[in-house]
Amino acid sequence: MIVASIASIRCRLKHRDLAPTDADIQTAQTILAQSCQSVSANETIPLTTFPSFSLTPLIQSPIDVPFLPSDGLEKIKTLQHNQYCVWVEQDGQTAFQHFYEQHPEYEREILVDTHTVDVFLLRKQEPIRSFSFRTQFSQAAVRRVPTKMYHVKRQPLVPITCPYKKNKFDCRGKGFSKLPKKQRRKENWKQVQLGRKHVTTNGWPVIEMSSDHEYDTEITFPIPNSKDLQELKKLVIQYGFVRGQYTFPQSPTRISVFIDDQLAKTIEEEPTFDFKEIQIPWIATSKTLRLIISSADKKPQHFAFDAFLVGPSS
Amino acid sequence: MNKNKRIQSNIKPTADIHIDRAIASICALFTFILLWLTHDAIGFTRDEGYYFKAARLYWGYFEAIGTHLTHFEPWHIFTKSEIDQHWSYNHEHPVLVKSLFAMSYGILHNVSGLLNEATAIRLPAWIFSACSAYWLYHLSRIKLSKTLAVSAVLLWVSMPRVFWHMHLACFDIPVCAMHIFLVLTFWRVLNRQQPWWMFAVAFGLGATVKHNILVAPFVLLFFAVRHRYVFFYLKRPFESLKCMPKMWWGLITISPLIFLAHWPYLWPNPLGRIAYYLGFHLSHEHYPISYFGDLLVAPPFPILFPFVMSAVTIPIPTLLMICCGLSVALWSMFTHRRSTSQYGYAKRQRAFESLLWLNGLFPFLLIALPNSPIFGGTKHWMNGLPFWIVFALIGLQYVLQNRKLHVVVTLCAIGAQIFAVTEVHPYGLSYYNTFVGFERGAAEIGLQRTFWGYETRALMHHVSAHEQKYWVFGDTNTDDMLAYYRSGLIDKKLKLKWKPHSTHHSFVQPQGEFKELFLDMLDHYPTTGFHDWTHIHGVPLAVYGERPLQ
Numbered sequence: 001m002i003v004a005s006i007a008s009i010r011c012r013l014k015h016r017d018l019a020p021t022d023a024d025i026q027t028a029q030t031i032l033a034q035s036c037q038s039v040s041a042n043e044t045i046p047l048t049t050f051p052s053f054s055l056t057p058l059i060q061s062p063i064d065v066p067f068l069p070s071d072g073l074e075k076i077k078t079l080q081h082n083q084y085c086v087w088v089e090q091d092g093q094t095a096f097q098h099f100y101e102q103h104p105e106y107e108r109e110i111l112v113d114t115h116t117v118d119v120f121l122l123r124k125q126e127p128i129r130s131f132s133f134r135t136q137f138s139q140a141a142v143r144r145v146p147t148k149m150y151h152v153k154r155q156p157l158v159p160i161t162c163p164y165k166k167n168k169f170d171c172r173g174k175g176f177s178k179l180p181k182k183q184r185r186k187e188n189w190k191q192v193q194l195g196r197k198h199v200t201t202n203g204w205p206v207i208e209m210s211s212d213h214e215y216d217t218e219i220t221f222p223i224p225n226s227k228d229l230q231e232l233k234k235l236v237i238q239y240g241f242v243r244g245q246y247t248f249p250q251s252p253t254r255i256s257v258f259i260d261d262q263l264a265k266t267i268e269e270e271p272t273f274d275f276k277e278i279q280i281p282w283i284a285t286s287k288t289l290r291l292i293i294s295s296a297d298k299k300p301q302h303f304a305f306d307a308f309l310v311g312p313s314s
Numbered sequence: 315m316n317k318n319k320r321i322q323s324n325i326k327p328t329a330d331i332h333i334d335r336a337i338a339s340i341c342a343l344f345t346f347i348l349l350w351l352t353h354d355a356i357g358f359t360r361d362e363g364y365y366f367k368a369a370r371l372y373w374g375y376f377e378a379i380g381t382h383l384t385h386f387e388p389w390h391i392f393t394k395s396e397i398d399q400h401w402s403y404n405h406e407h408p409v410l411v412k413s414l415f416a417m418s419y420g421i422l423h424n425v426s427g428l429l430n431e432a433t434a435i436r437l438p439a440w441i442f443s444a445c446s447a448y449w450l451y452h453l454s455r456i457k458l459s460k461t462l463a464v465s466a467v468l469l470w471v472s473m474p475r476v477f478w479h480m481h482l483a484c485f486d487i488p489v490c491a492m493h494i495f496l497v498l499t500f501w502r503v504l505n506r507q508q509p510w511w512m513f514a515v516a517f518g519l520g521a522t523v524k525h526n527i528l529v530a531p532f533v534l535l536f537f538a539v540r541h542r543y544v545f546f547y548l549k550r551p552f553e554s555l556k557c558m559p560k561m562w563w564g565l566i567t568i569s570p571l572i573f574l575a576h577w578p579y580l581w582p583n584p585l586g587r588i589a590y591y592l593g594f595h596l597s598h599e600h601y602p603i604s605y606f607g608d609l610l611v612a613p614p615f616p617i618l619f620p621f622v623m624s625a626v627t628i629p630i631p632t633l634l635m636i637c638c639g640l641s642v643a644l645w646s647m648f649t650h651r652r653s654t655s656q657y658g659y660a661k662r663q664r665a666f667e668s669l670l671w672l673n674g675l676f677p678f679l680l681i682a683l684p685n686s687p688i689f690g691g692t693k694h695w696m697n698g699l700p701f702w703i704v705f706a707l708i709g710l711q712y713v714l715q716n717r718k719l720h721v722v723v724t725l726c727a728i729g730a731q732i733f734a735v736t737e738v739h740p741y742g743l744s745y746y747n748t749f750v751g752f753e754r755g756a757a758e759i760g761l762q763r764t765f766w767g768y769e770t771r772a773l774m775h776h777v778s779a780h781e782q783k784y785w786v787f788g789d790t791n792t793d794d795m796l797a798y799y800r801s802g803l804i805d806k807k808l809k810l811k812w813k814p815h816s817t818h819h820s821f822v823q824p825q826g827e828f829k830e831l832f833l834d835m836l837d838h839y840p841t842t843g844f845h846d847w848t849h850i851h852g853v854p855l856a857v858y859g860e861r862p863l864q
Binding site for chain 1: 602604607608609611612629630631634635638710722723726727729730733734737747748751752753754755757758760824825827829830832833834836837840841842844845846847849851852853854857
């Protein structure tokens with residue numbers, strides 16, 4: 001117990017030194033500002049941190065950078081960007097090394113090497129071009145489609161077209177605004193939303209959409225007619241279920257992917273707190289991508305996804 | 315050993331009693347002063363906001379008593395309208411502690427102006443903390459030397475999370491104190507050192523503090539039957555009842571009277587309102603908690619939750635001592651089971667040990683039940699810890715015969731705890747031990763970093779620097795903000811918004827159930843707008859962000 005006490009104090013002293021010092025933070029932030037500025041609106045350089053809880057570089061950050069928590073990056077196979085700025089604190093070294101080894105397609109360059117913080121630039125050896133469907137969210141069309149003809153009260157069910165407003169498609173229906181406040185809150189899941197959601201421990205930018213036993217929810221993205229998109233060979237869908245404060249339903253969720261109205265893939269997932277990825281071959285001439293979410297459960301499942309096309313840069 | 319000898323063996327010389335009282339009082343005073351000196355940096359927690367408001371409202375009733383008495387209309391004090399006007403707020407908890415908050419607020423702040431509001435309201439909680447130290451010393455002295463009894467107190471007070479809770483105007487430490495008092499009184503009554511009714515009074519007072527203690531009599535009855543202090547024959551229950559010692563009758567007569575008498579809110583409709591009180595806690599909402607990366611929001615919860623959380627939040631040396639105490643007790647249970655007479659000294663000492671572990675264990679088991687509400691905090695089984703500490707030191711006493719070694723070992727453990735406290739204060743609720751790599755390790759594996767929104771206190775200066783009234787404050791609630799306003803830490807009354815995108819200034823805890831707010835902030839605030847934060851060794855507890863006015 002004497003040894004345990006002394007070891008405990010010693011470990012704590014070491015733990016205290018794990019946090020970056022103010023001087024090192026300042027040095028690292030200065031370099032970040034110089035090296036991690038986005039090249040253009042299409043070519044951003046996201047910032048990530050190891051360990052994943054760290055927000056140190058964001059506090060009094062001199063530049064506005066897109067931030068991606070590293071626990072989300074560790075979960076996915078396909079990375080969307082050509083470059084990533086990586087802020088590594090002492091206890092994040094192992095996790096970063098592991099992450100780097102998982103992505104041999106990236107080379108790393110050390111930008112800052114201080115006692116408590118290192119900053120790396122990860123650069124894709126063979127640059128890629130990607131097309132994110134999240135950036136096309138406002139162009140999409142969203143509907144709730146009845147799974148059966150009639151409601152239990154024998155009212156005919158009709159498809160609901162969801163109007164777009166400020167990063168949301170509102171599928172709550174016409175009578176929604178007349179509902180009492182408590183009831184209105186319960187209906188909020190019927191909105192299809194763009195934003196960061198709690199699909200990983202530290203959150204990830206996704207599109208959240210849910211369905212229930214009466215209605216499937218469907219989102220259709222038009223593909224712009226652009227030469228840039230012709231070399232994109234792969235559709236990547238990364239998906240999970242938003243934890244937030246929700247309890248997940250018992251029934252599985254079916255996700256159907258249609259490319260040009262042809263069913264390309266169907267998967268069934270039990271709603272759990274996990275973030276996964278599927279890849280589907282993409283034909284350059286495709287005009288639409290449609291995702292349909294369905295479930296036999298009365299409870300919404302808070303499904304969330306990120307989808308993008310990826311291919312070699314010409 | 316006959317009955318008289320048994321009683322005599324429990325009686326200490328008067329001088330010894332006086333010395334013990336003096337030492338216990340010094341421990342209590344030390345605790346009280348320490349809390350007073352260190353409380354200021356701890357922000358107002360979510361629940362404190364409610365109790366601050368309750369204290370102000372309840373003080374109104376005490377003022378009304380004065381008014382009615384001076385007008386010779388004492389019956390008005392008991393009218394439903396008068397009672398409901400003052401006591402309806404926060405009627406899901408009994409009011410002994412809140413009444414003390416109210417009186418302290420009224421006398422020390424409102425009337426005399428001696429203390430500021432927060433200090434005045436927190437002061438009774440520090441007295442309860444001091445009482446916990448006083449009673450723990452006496453409980454320890456049943457089986458431990460004076461040195462080890464003082465060590466027990468120091469181990470209790472310097473446990474990082476316990477030390478943090480001791481500062482708050484809440485019920486968690488008061489209920490720990492009352493639980494120690496109840497067990498101490500129970501033991502003394504059983505051993506004829508105190509009159510039988512003291513047990514009923516102790517339980518009655520305990521029940522007026524918090525509902526955690528309501529299960530304790532069942533545990534104590536089980537103990538009494540198991541150790542033959544009470545005989546109960548399943549085939550002759552009525553005869554068993556007739557032979558029941560008076561202390562148990564007191565429990566079902568005196569204790570409810572104390573409970574009823576202390577709570578004016580119950581008086582207009584005792585049964586209905588007690589039923590509501592019990593019903594509220596039997597179907598309490600679940601507070602979400604981060605547990606290994608996931609957010610637990612609804613049952614069934616992991617059965618091991620309280621045990622795992624204790625294993626990672628009790629400092630390792632103390633945890634080792636508790637394990638050592640347990641091992642010794644188990645060894646002793648199996649090796650000496652049949653070796654002593656029914657009423658022998660050793661038998662009674664082993665009975666005391668089982669009293670300790672029963673009371674140490676049941677708070678854990680209550681929360682471990684898969685459908686028990688998860689309130690999140692380790693505070694919900696904290697009332698078991700003092701018993702484990704005594705248990706740990708008993709184990710140490712068995713293992714090491716050398717008294718000097720006791721001192722060295724306990725001093726090391728206490729030293730490690732004090733060092734941990736200095737490292738984490740005023741964010742003691744974020745403390746984790748070596749098993750998970752302290753606070754940073756815990757954050758990395760997704761354990762809850764903080765609760766109750768008190769972390770924003772250090773960021774309050776930003777409020778006065780801006781004119782806007784609409785702010786997001788995450789877990790810090792409106793009553794807390796009003797308390798900050800009254801205490802002068804902010805210069806205006808704020809209107810709190812929920813979502814960061816609906817305003818331009820947000821304080822958010824980037825973890826647990828508030829993670830979504832932080833994600834909303836990341837979506838809508840530029841990263842150049844994250845101006846400040848509170849953190850513990852680089853683990854963010856609260857982040858302050860501004861977004862430019864458009």
